[in-house]
Structure formats: structure tokens, C-alpha cells
Amino acid sequence: MIDNTEELIRRLTADAKPVRPLDRPHTRAALWLVLSIAYIVLMISLNPARHDVSSKLRENSFIFEQAAALATGIAAALAAFASVIPGYSRRWLTLPLLPLAVWLGSLGPGCFQEVAHFGMGGLPLEHNPWCAPFIVLFGSIPAVAMALMLRRGAPLTPRATAVLGGLAAAGLANAGVRVIHPEDVSVMLLVWHIGSVMALSAIAGGAGRYLFNWRSIIRISQ
Amino acid sequence: MDDPFSELMQAAQTGDAAAYAQLLNEITPRLRLIVRAQRRFLQTEDLEDLVQDVLLSVHAVRATYDSRRPFIPWLLAITRNRLADGARRYARSAAHEVHVESLDVTFADNPANTNMDTYGDVHQLKEAIAALPPMQREAIQMLKLGEMSLKEAAHTGKTTEGALKVATHRAMAALRKMLVKKNDR
Numbered sequence: 462m463i464d465n466t467e468e469l470i471r472r473l474t475a476d477a478k479p480v481r482p483l484d485r486p487h488t489r490a491a492l493w494l495v496l497s498i499a500y501i502v503l504m505i506s507l508n509p510a511r512h513d514v515s516s517k518l519r520e521n522s523f524i525f526e527q528a529a530a531l532a533t534g535i536a537a538a539l540a541a542f543a544s545v546i547p548g549y550s551r552r553w554l555t556l557p558l559l560p561l562a563v564w565l566g567s568l569g570p571g572c573f574q575e576v577a578h579f580g581m582g583g584l585p586l587e588h589n590p591w592c593a594p595f596i597v598l599f600g601s602i603p604a605v606a607m608a609l610m611l612r613r614g615a616p617l618t619p620r621a622t623a624v625l626g627g628l629a630a631a632g633l634a635n636a637g638v639r640v641i642h643p644e645d646v647s648v649m650l651l652v653w654h655i656g657s658v659m660a661l662s663a664i665a666g667g668a669g670r671y672l673f674n675w676r677s678i679i680r681i682s683q
Numbered sequence: 684m685d686d687p688f689s690e691l692m693q694a695a696q697t698g699d700a701a702a703y704a705q706l707l708n709e710i711t712p713r714l715r716l717i718v719r720a721q722r723r724f725l726q727t728e729d730l731e732d733l734v735q736d737v738l739l740s741v742h743a744v745r746a747t748y749d750s751r752r753p754f755i756p757w758l759l760a761i762t763r764n765r766l767a768d769g770a771r772r773y774a775r776s777a778a779h780e781v782h783v784e785s786l787d788v789t790f791a792d793n794p795a796n797t798n799m800d801t802y803g804d805v806h807q808l809k810e811a812i813a814a815l816p817p818m819q820r821e822a823i824q825m826l827k828l829g830e831m832s833l834k835e836a837a838h839t840g841k842t843t844e845g846a847l848k849v850a851t852h853r854a855m856a857a858l859r860k861m862l863v864k865k866n867d868r
Contacts, residue, residue: 469735470707473742479698480746546747547760615744617764675740675768682743 483613486542486549493538493610497603497630501637504599511643522567526650527636529564534632536560541607541625545614545673554621557628564632568651575648592642593657600634600661608672616673620666623673627665631658688754696745707738710758714738717759721766724845726818737765776856811861812854819854822847 483489517523536557543553607626616622635658644650688710694702711734718733725733740761748757812823825836826847833844840847 466711466731466735466738469738470704470711473738474700474704474707477695477698477700477703477742480696482696482749483746485749546749547744547758547764548752548756549760613746615740615747615761615764617760675743675765679739679743682739 483546486539486546486553489542489610490535490538493542493603493606493629494535494633496606497633500602501599501633505637505640508641510641513643514640522571523639526564526567527639529560529567530632530636530639532560533557533564534629534636537625537629537632538607541611541622541629542614544618544622544625545611545616547615547617551618554618554625557625561628565651565655568655572648572651592638592644592653593660595638595642596631596634596654596657596661598634599637600630603633604630604665611673612678616675616678619673620669623669624662624666627662628658630665631661634658686754688758689750692745692748692754693750696748696750707741710741711738714762717762718766722769724843724849726846726850728816728818733766733769736769737762740765807862808858811858814861815854815857818842818846819850819857822850823854823858826851 484492511517536559540553540556543549543556604627607630611622611626614622635654638654644654688706691702691706691709695706714734714737715730718730718737722730722733741758744761748754812820815823821840822836825831825839826833829836831839833847837844837847
């Protein structure tokens with residue numbers, strides 16, 4: 462058996478090709494953000510913006526909510542890229558929790574006002590059926606780019622990595638979709654927009670072990 | 684340089700085969716110690732399998748090493764992860780194995796011969812037992828053929844009861860696979 466290990470080392474080192482060390486997580490996250498934001502801006506430009514976009518961009522609550530969604534996406538991207546580097550603390554995985562809580566909290570006052578105004582039974586929950594598909598469309602390229610970049614790392618926490626990658630892509634996509642979809646009812650945003658982001662993150666998490674696993678990474682390296 | 688491993692890994696990342704071989708040869712005994720300390724109940728060949736798993740993983744993700752960070756935490760993170768993966772794999776395979784202590788598998792017992800038709804004759808079974816790795820073969824011979832108790836067998840084989848149980852489980856799974864394969868031909 463010792464012979465086998467020595468043989469393995471001989472085999473691994475005999476054809477050891479040079480490898481380019483991965484950039485640090487924040488550098489990779491920045492690169493991914495540039496690519497993703499460019500794609501989302503392109504998608505926004507290809508779709509008619511909401512009629513009240515200029516007034517919304519002057520509204521503090523809208524800006525705050527969008528900033529929190531973007532911060533969640535950025536924090537999730539950073540955490541995802543840190544999660545595939547051996548030696549980084551597992552605490553990185555919790556990085557998006559705070560901005561996510563702020564994002565959810567930004568909708569809280571609106572939700573309370575709407576419940577007080579309409580009552581639980583009268584909440585206007587009929588939604589534009591296109592919001593979820595648009596989040597998928599806006600998030601598709603960022604998600605693919607994220608998956609490809611994460612596969613260059615070590616699959617230490619496949620499910621958590623995939624959830625974070627999905628949250629990053631869907632969080633950014635949601636911010637883009639808010640610029641073209643005239644929906645402002647907080648309860649609807651909470652259910653359909655944040656709900657879609659969470660559902661997409663959960664689906665990504667389910668695919669985590671298929672996307673990121675040692676077996677395929679070792680096979681590729683052989 | 685404070686961290687000689689880091690220096691070797693940096694050279695390995697540039698394609699320096701000699702430095703890479705030196706690095707892997709120097710970390711292998713350390714990996715053996717870590718794996719043995721964490722998995723005392725495993726047999727030598729299984730421990731070595733885990734060490735090889737870690738080496739393959741290190742090779743696969745060597746691009747993730749950042750020379751500005753220390754090498755040992757990087758290596759330990761991979762090792763811990765692969766050990767946990769190995770434990771999950773073992774738990775999954777054990778969940779699909781039949782608990783052998785409750786089965787009659789000796790040739791003398793009639794119930795043991797009820798499924799002989801599916802895998803041929805006793806001669807075939809003896810051949811399959813002979814083809815097992817030494818530890819597994821001894822476990823089967825002592826516990827199933829010799830009808831020794833776990834305690835007696837552990838004493839005779841100078842091993843632990845846990846290791847014997849593991850060896851017996853694996854031997855039964857291997858025998859089942861070998862005999863089914865022979866019959867499929």
C-alpha cells in the first residue's frame with residue numbers, strides 16, 4: 462500500500478503542469494460583479510423601464526431597499542468565493558445574513574402599513590406573473606458565470622456554496638427587475654420577489670453536490 | 684522563508700516537478716499521522732486510501748493555495764473535509780450492508796445454504812474467501828468458519844473488536860459482489 466502512495470505521488474508529479482493560483486475571493490467577487498452588473502444593465506436597457514423610474518430613484522425607501530438587495534448579492538458572492546478556498550473561516554458563510562436581514566427589514570414597515578390598511582384578507586397579492594421568470598432571466602448569466610468560477614475552487618461546502626452563489630445571482634437580478642417592474646406593494650415584494658430569490662437559492666443549494674464535488678474535480682485534474 | 688511548505692507549493696504551482704514531489708513526500712507522513720489519529724478503527728489499507736484521497740484532492744485544487752497565506756491551515760482544511768467525506772461514504776455503504784452478526788453464514792447451518800443456488804457451490808465460495816484481502820479473510824475464517832466470538836478472534840488476531848466488525852462487514856459485501864459477478868458471467 463505504501464508503494465501505491467509513492468506511485469501515486471510519482472504519477473501526480475510527473476506531469477504536473479503549471480497552475481495559475483486563483484485570485485483572492487474579493488478580487489474574484491469584483492470580477493464577477495462587473496460581468497454580472499454589465500449583463501443586468503444590458504437586460505434593463507433591452508426592456509422598457511417602469512414609467513415612474515425617475516421618481517422612484519429619488520425615493521429613499523426604494524434606494525434603501527435596492528441597496529440592501531445589492532449588498533446581499535455582493536456579500537453572498539464574497540462568501541461563495543471564500544467558501545471554496547481551503548483555510549478560510551466558516552464564518553464567511555454567514556456574511557450575507559446581515560444585509561439579508563436589512564433587506565427583509567426594509568420591507569417590514571410597508572408590510573405592517575398594508576396589513577393595517579387592507580387587513581389580512583384584503584391584501585393585494587395578485588402579482589405580475591412575469592417577475593419570477595424575469596429574475597431567472599436576469600440572474601441566468603450571473604449564475605452560470607458564478608458556477609463556472611466556483612468550480613475552480615475546492616468543494617468544501619457544496620450546498621452552502623451553491624446557496625450563496627444562487628443568492629448572489631438572484632439578489633442582483635432582483636435589483637435589476639425592480640427597475641423595470643412597477644410593483645411596490647411591500648407584501649407582494651416580500652412574497653414574490655424575495656420569495657423567488659429564496660426559492661432560486663434553495664434550488665441552487667439542491668444542485669450543490671452535483672455542481673461541486675471532489676469526484677468530478679479530481680477526475681478533471683487527472 | 685518561514686514556511687518551507689509554502690515555498691515548495693509556490694514552486695509546484697509554477698510547474699516545478701521536483702519541488703512538487705518533495706512537497707507531497709514531506710506531507711504524506713504527516714497526513715498518515717493525522718488520518719491515523721482521527722480514524723483509529725480503520726485498517727492500514729483503508730487509512731492509506733484516505734491519505735491517497737487527500738493527496739489527490741490537494742493535487743486537484745492546488746491552484747487555490749495563496750502564497751500569502753500559511754500552507755498548513757490550507758492542507759488541514761482539505762484533510763478534514765476529505766476525512767468527513769470518507770466518514771459519510773462509509774456510513775452510507777454501511778447503511779446498505781446487512782448486519783452479519785444476525786445471519787447464518789457457516790457452511791454447517793442449513794439456513795446458510797438457502798441462497799447457495801444463486802451463487803454456485805461451496806468450492807466457489809472458498810475461492811472467493813481466498814481472494815479477500817488478508818485482514819478480511821482472517822475475520823471471516825475466525826468469526827464465520829471458526830465460529831469464534833469477537834473477543835476470542837480479536838485476541839487471536841491481535842486486533843480490536845471494532846476492526847474485526849468492520850473487516851467482517853466489508854468481507855461479506857465483497858463476497859456478495861464476487862459471487863454475484865461470477866454467476867452473472
